[in-house]
Amino acid sequence: MDKMKATYEVMLGLVAEMVWDEALRKRRTDILYREIDTALAAGDKTAFRNLTEELKSLA
Known part of the structure; x- marks a missing residue:
């Protein structure tokens, strides 16, 4: 379960970075x-x- 939680936290961090x-x-x-x-x-x-x-470079 800890590995799943760690994976979830990493994914959540990536999503937050994408939104930012x-x-x-x-x-x-x-x-x-x-x-x-x-x-x-x-x-x-x-x-x-x-x-x-x-x-143009941002698009």
Whole structure:
């Protein structure tokens, strides 16, 4: 039973890490969209390209 409990705890930890990673990815994506909008409004082509490249790498 102890081995089963240990396995369960490891799996639970992995699921928690996956949820955390997804939350961080979503947060960064939201920030990037806002920064892309700002770069577009300012006409900053370099920032726009850099930000969109980072956004593509998250997908």
